Amino acid sequence: xxxxxxxxxxxxxxxxxxxxxxxxxxxxxxxxxxxxxxxxxxxxxxxxxxxxxxxxxxxxxxxxxxxxxxxxxxxxxxxxxxxxxxxxxxxxxxxxxxxxxxxxxxxxxxxxxxxxxxxxxxxxxxxxxxxxxxxxxxxxxxxxxxxxxxxxxxxxxxxxxxxxxxxxxxxxxxxxxxxxxxxxxxxxxxxxxxxxxxxxxxxxxxxxxxxxxxxxxxxxxxxxxxxxxxxxxxxxxxxxxxxxxxxxxxxxxxxxxx
Numbered sequence: 252x253x254x255x256x257x258x259x260x261x262x263x264x265x266x267x268x269x270x271x272x273x274x275x276x277x278x279x280x281x282x283x284x285x286x287x288x289x290x291x292x293x294x295x296x297x298x299x300x301x302x303x304x305x306x307x308x309x310x311x312x313x314x315x316x317x318x319x320x321x322x323x324x325x326x327x328x329x330x331x332x333x334x335x336x337x338x339x340x341x342x343x344x345x346x347x348x349x350x351x352x353x354x355x356x357x358x359x360x361x362x363x364x365x366x367x368x369x370x371x372x373x374x375x376x377x378x379x380x381x382x383x384x385x386x387x388x389x390x391x392x393x394x395x396x397x398x399x400x401x402x403x404x405x406x407x408x409x410x411x412x413x414x415x416x417x418x419x420x421x422x423x424x425x426x427x428x429x430x431x432x433x434x435x436x437x438x439x440x441x442x443x444x445x446x447x448x449x450x451x452x453x454x455x456x457x458x459x460x461x462x463x464x465x466x467x468x469x470x471x472x473x474x475x476x477x478x479x480x481x482x483x484x485x486x487x488x489x490x491x492x493x494x495x496x497x498x499x500x501x502x503x504x505x506x507x508x509x
Contacts, residue, residue: 256282256502260431262440262466264289264447266421269319269348273441273495280499285437287428289450291421292320295393295414304413305332308340308388311411313362315343315399317370317391322352324416325390345373346493366492369472370398383407393417418446425454432462439502440468443493448479469501 259282263273266288274284295301305328308314316322343362344350346369350360362379364372373379382403388411389399397412404410431437432455440463442448448468455463460483467486470476471493479487488505490497 256280259438260436262437265443266290289447291419293417293419309333311386311388313341313387315389316349317345319348319352321390326356388413390415440466443471445475445478
């Protein structure tokens with residue numbers, strides 16, 4: 252078993268700023284990160300509805316942020332509209348990365364799953380079992396999973412969806428990446444979302460597919476693994492949680508997956 256990333260070339264498809272941090276951690280262990288973000292973010296298509304939703308946040312009991320990007324994309328508007336929230340407004344995060352983004356922005360996170368960093372993990376918390384009559388805002392992107400919306404509404408909560416961003420296909424020069432693939436240099440690919448996996452295949456196209464389909468791909472959940480398998484990827488490894496530490500552990504212990 253290898254215990255570091257010495258000499259390993261790892262394609263990082265995670266967008267900034269987390270992609271840059273992951274690349275830094277890989278390099279610190281002797282690996283060679285290749286930054287190739289496969290997702291870009293744009294403002295929400297309906298700016299008027301977005302601002303109306305932001306205006307209503309101070310009347311909510313709980314604000315749930317489903318990703319770090321949900322924080323990054325909404326924080327400027329939130330601060331402008333709500334320099335200070337009523338003490339009754341609480342903050343929740345789906346996972347540790349989202350919680351860190353909120354804390355870095357100066358907010359206290361009162362709800363966060365300890366181990367299963369997902370919508371399901373949040374729904375299993377005792378604090379969200381009895382929410383009848385509660386006003387809950389869910390801040391996410393266009394097309395994000397609506398599991399929280401549907402289940403919390405079923406439990407009697409009044410849901411305010413806040414669409415803070417839209418995922419787009421980035422405009423990126425693919426030739427340097429194709430060159431590395433053609434030389435069989437890339438050892439592992441990291442994709443932290445289904446969109447990241449799908450866009451990787453789209454961006455590299457027919458020229459890159461013969462190379463990437465057999466390279467091990469690290470993903471964050473069994474759901475993403477299933478979707479990646481349906482796209483044609485042959486070797487897919489799943490992290491126990493979406494943290495950077497878990498991603499790096501899978502890279503270090505790659506021989507256990509072979």
